[in-house]
Amino acid sequence: MNKPEKKLFLLDALALIYRAHFAFSKAPRITSRGLNTSCVFGFTNAMLEILQKEKPTHIGVAFDSSKKTFRHEAFVEYKANRQAMPEDISIAIPYVKKLVEAMNIPILILDGYEADDIIGTLAKRASKAGFEVFMMTPDKDYGQLVEEHVYIYRPAFMGKGAEKLGVKEVLDRWQIQEISQVTDMLGLMGDSVDNIPGIPGVGEKTAQKLVAEFGSVENLIANADKLKGKLKENVVQFAQQGLLSKQLATIHLDVPLDFNEEALLHTEPDKPKLSALLDELEFRQLRRRLVGEDDSEPSPFPVAPAKPSAKGQMGLFDEAVLAPAASPAANASGTEGLPFTFDKKPGVGADISAFEKGARPQAIANTDDMQSDWTEVEPDDRQPEPRRTIDSVVHDYRLVDTPALRKSLVHYLNQQDTLCFDSETTSTDPVEADLVGLSFAYRKGEAFYVPVPADREEAQAIVEEFRSVFENAEIIKVGQNLKYDMLMLKKYGIEVQGKLFDTMVAHYLIEPEQRHNMDMMAMTHLNYEPVSIETLIGKKGPKQLSMxxxxxxxxxxYAGEDADITLQLKDTFLPLLEKNQLTKLFYEVEMPLVRVLGDMELGGVKVDMNALAELSATLETDIRQVQGEIYELAGGPFNVGSPKQLGEVLFDKLKLDSKAKKTKTGQYATGEEILTDLEADHEIARKILDYRELVKLKNTYVDALPLMMSKHDGRIHTSFNQAVAATGRLSSTNPNLQNIPIRTPRGREIRKAFVPHSDDFLIMSADYSQIELRIMAAFSGDQTMLDAFNNGIDIHTQTASKVFKVPLTEVDSDMRRKAKMVNFGIIYGISAFGLSRRLRIPRREAAEIIQEYFAGFPAIKEYMDGAIAKARECEYAETILGRRRYLRDINSRNMTDRSFAERNAINAPIQGSAADMIKIAMINIDKFIRENRLKSRMILTVHDELVFDAHKDELELLKENVGELMRTAIPLAVKMETGIGIGENWLVAH
Known part of the structure; x- marks a missing residue:
């Protein structure tokens, strides 16, 4: 039989990228810009090896889809133990896709399927079409696909030459009789990398013996009575797990795609695109090999003429969207810059006429029709428009550095309806930073930069010149992260007045789960790539410059571009806010909150250093004591902080192997979930969890807080993040107050260090009582819950009475505990499995509790079902004020993704409405404090709690009004309750 002349190579991209990652891990390739190109380099060399040596007539490169696959639906924990992808790999993948596209090789990808499924399907169909097929991968699982004319091609690696594995080689490798038995081996052994469980106690040698004797997993299970001892017990007990593992390991050959021979034809690369990419990656030798010193040199690969882009031809390249080519470096006008000068005395009619309201210099390019670079590529091979940059867009950014020019700028700024401003500073910390300059923009393509000297008096004088602009309440002020710029000005005595428009917060409302930094938003919405700050001051570190x-x-x-692009983003986002009915939330809640949070940050909070020092010493004693107890339980000392040593103690020495799992590196997993599961088996697990919490308390908070004190006022100034949590809740950093572990006595003691700023003040704490449960009662209209809240009945006792069908007076503490867990768990879509784990009860009992809950509170079930149905229709959930949480997986065929979206459909309106409520309360309380000119200040917000530095003479007034303003922030059909405490520190007050 003649060997077919057609040769197809199918490359498993991610496997080859990982292989390159490990090959270069000790000696990575780094470009002059700091880019790690090791993975791209290794993949490129592997691909060139087969192009030159094997000379395939046809080729394709398969990638895994970013979406979850049918295997996750069959087994939720599939690949759950995988460590996060190394950063150099995540950086490499887009570049590899660019490279493959530049080589005119089709990218093979399809949502819901992995690369091996795509390769397997195409390999089988190509074989039947007369091809010799080589699956290029180091993955052993591909052995199940090998047959006549279908081979594994393992590229050369670490000194070992390339291998071609046919039927004989695969059978010899596994010591089996038939290729079909590869999946039986994989099903019995499992795979720790993909978290395929297999049958416990069965390794490769045992699997070989079992397959040799019984032929398949199914036949082994049917004849389990012929086995003995622990092996028999495991095969019987884990029979279904073994069958599932075989199913998970089986490569599917029915992927819905056609084998298009023409689309896979190997053709000439796109030399200009390839040349530009190799230059960017600094692959100089590869560039010479592939495209020569210039594009006129012949290609090293004599292949067919170039074909149109494969995208769209085969109907399977759903994710083959590639990043755009590099932006042109030349100025679009053909000039290096625009020679604007201010030689004449400024004023009306002088050469500063571009300041005039409504005027537009003719040299400014029209950029109204900027569009996203992710526009879908049509089959006619059109490419995305290159991103614009400061070098390719005509602009007019002017230096304003004399008293006369500043005076004229102030004059024209005060004539504007809207202006954008930005501050350049010496630090990202507004409390510690000094002002370096201010930039302004009120017309697209034009901006003005005002430098500010280092001398504080001179700086203050220049800032003072712009007071009338900033305090002009008729002008809308636009900015990116306005809170920072307003804080900087407040340090110079300037209170920014007028309506605010923060582009970061606007984008947060429009797309809450995306990134909201200016560079990313500009690239996404304006197809514009701003100048990187690192090009000016260098990377973070001791050598980084100041502005x-x-x-x-x-x-x-740089500064002019910031103001200009931010203004353009405002013009882009305003219609989107209006379209999505978010303007009321934006202007009446989020923008007023910017001022409130800024004042809280600038005021800061005093921390008692002595209290922290005492707590640090106490924690050190506690840590040593718990460490000694762990040593005693373990039978000797070891490094408790070492996951490797800890795993060996737990699973090798103490034989707690029922919960043992291994990570990709081969070490035992010792995370919190594993240890929690082990608590019932051995006391050491609880001690290790205690040890970890004590160490975290000491290192992350107690010893770190003194280092965060400001050198200016000795206080801690946490940063409140308004555009981070997709739910609408506020978060904080430096320190992260939301994560202080307060469920243990030692954790709660940290609050003891937060104290009033003088003896005339006390700490007052006010927090909502069961705010989310009350909101759920209001949303659902469940009469039993509403009656309980409105009549002061304990909701957990009421729930226990309904669930366990006993009178309120007969509810005991255990019943109430279980009911409390259900009450809070229902909001987050808790399952019977989750409830059983939290309560440490059988799953059947947990399922019965949930069933009785819904029977007792039928309106809750109706609300949940209705919330999911509504989300399925519009693909988002929204709060009482219209804050949206987009749920793009709510109609997914993937059960895991869909279930997660359904839980958010239930929870997002409740949690988001709670966030809206406390934000409105903060705005109203701040207004009350200002209008009454109180000495007291609001200093912290944590979850559903507000903390005040309260003057002793104002305590009763503050207590009465804060509680009322919190309870009435958003009127609902349920009675809201607050708890208010007062004390010499936060712990006592809370």
Missing amino acids: RDVEIQKVVE
């Missing part, structure tokens, strides 16, 4: 050290004209361009 004052940068050449002034570079600062003018």
Whole structure:
């Protein structure tokens, strides 16, 4: 039989990328810009090896889809133990896709399927079409696909030459009789990398013996009575797990795609695109090999003429969207810059006429029709428009550095309806930073930069010149992260007045789960890539410059661009806010909150250093004591902080192997979930959890807080993040107050260190009582819950009475505990499995509790079902004020993704409405404090709690009004309750 002349190579991209990652891990390739290109380099060399040596007539490169697959539906824990993808791999994948596209090789990808399924399907169909097929991968699982004319091609690696594995080689490798038995081996052994469980106690040698004797997993299970001892027990007990593991390991050959021979034809690369990419990656030798010193040199690969892009031809390249080519470096106008000068005395009619309201210099390019670079590529092979940059867009950014020019700028700024401003500073910490300059923009393509000297008096004088602009309440102020810029100005005595428009917060409302930094938003919405700050001051570290050290004209361009692009983003986001009915939430809640949070940050909170020092010493004693107890239980000392040593003690020495799992590196997993599961088996697990919490308390909070004190006022100034949590809740950093572990006595003691700023003040704490449960009662209209809340009946006792069908007076503490867990768990879509784990009760009992809960509170079930149905229709959930949480997986065929979206459909309106409520309360309380000119200040917000530095003379007034303003922030059909405490520190007050 003649060997077919057609040769197809199918490359498993991610497997080859990982292989390159490990090959270069000790000696990575780094470009002059700091980019790790090791994975791309290794993949490129592997691909070139087969192109030159094997000379395939046809080729394709398969990628895993980012979506979860049918295997996750069959087994939720599939690949659950995988460690996070190394950063150099996540960086490499887009570049590899660019490379493959530049080589005119089709990218093979399909949502819901893995690369091996795509390769397997195409390999089998190509074989029947007369091809010799080589699956290029180091993955052993591909052995199940090998047959006549279908081979594994394992590329050369670490000194070992390339291998071609046919039927004989695969059978010899596994010591089996038939290729079909590869999946039986994999099903019995399992795979720790993909978290395929297999049958416990069965390794490769045992699996070989079992397959040799019984032929298949199914036949082994049917004849389990012929086995003995622990092996028989495991096969019987884990029979279904073994069958599931075989199913998970089986590569599917029915992927819905056609084998298009023409689309896979190997053709000439796209030389200009390939040349530009190799230059960017600094692969100089590869560039010479592939495209020569210039594009006129012949290609090293004599292949068919170039074909149109494969995207769209085969109907399976759903994710083959590639990043755009590099932006042109030349100025679009063909000039290096626009020679604007201010030689004449400024004023009306002088050469500063571009300041005039409504005027537009003719040299400014029209950029109204900017569009996203992710526009879908049509089959006619059109490419995305290159991203615009400061070098390719005509602009006019001017330096305003004399008293006369500043006066004229102030004059024209005060004539505007809307202006954007931005501050350049010496630090990202507004409390510690000094002002370096201010930039302004009120017309697209044009901006003005005002430098500010280091001398504080001179700086104050220049800032003072712009007071009338900033305090002009008729002008809308636009900015990116306005809270920072307003804080900087407040340090110079300037209170920004007028309506605010923060582009970061606007984008947060429009797309809450995306990134909201200016660079990303500009690239996504304006197809514009701003100048990187690192090009001016360098990377973070001891050698990083201050903005004052940068050449002034570079600062003018950078700062002017910031203001200009931010103004353009405002014009883009405003219609989107209106379209999504978010303007009321934006202007009446989020924008007023910017001022409130800024004042809280600038005021800071005093921390008692002595209290922290005492707690640190106590924690050190506690840590040593618990460590000694762990040593005693373990039978000797070891490094408790070492996951490797801990795993060996737990699973090798103490034989707690019923819960043993291994990570990709081969070490035992010792995370919190594993240890929690082990608590019932051995006391050491609880001690280790205690040890970890004590160490975290000491290192993350107690010893770290003194280092966060401001050198200016000795206080801690946490940063409140308004645009982070997709739910609408506020978060905080430096320190992260939301994560202080307060469920243990030692954790709660940290609050003891937060104290009033003087003896005339006390700490007052006010928090909502069961806010989310009350909101759920209001949303669902469940009469039993509403009656309980409105009549002061304990909701957990009421729930226990319904669930366990006993009178309120007969509810005991255990019943109430279980009911409390259900009450809070229902909001988050808790399952019977989850409830059984939390309560440590059988799953059947947990399921019965949930069933009785819904029977007792039928309106809750109706609300949940209705919330999911509504979300399925519009693909988002929204709060009482219209805050949206987009749920793009709510109609997914993937059960795991869909279930997660359904839980958010139930919870997001409740949790988001709670966030809306406390935000409105903060705004109203701040207004009350200002209008009454109180000495007291609001200093912290944590979850559903507000903390005040309260003057002793104002305690009763503050207590009465804060509680009322919190309870009435958003009127609902349920009675809201608050708890208010007062004390000499936060712990006592709470």
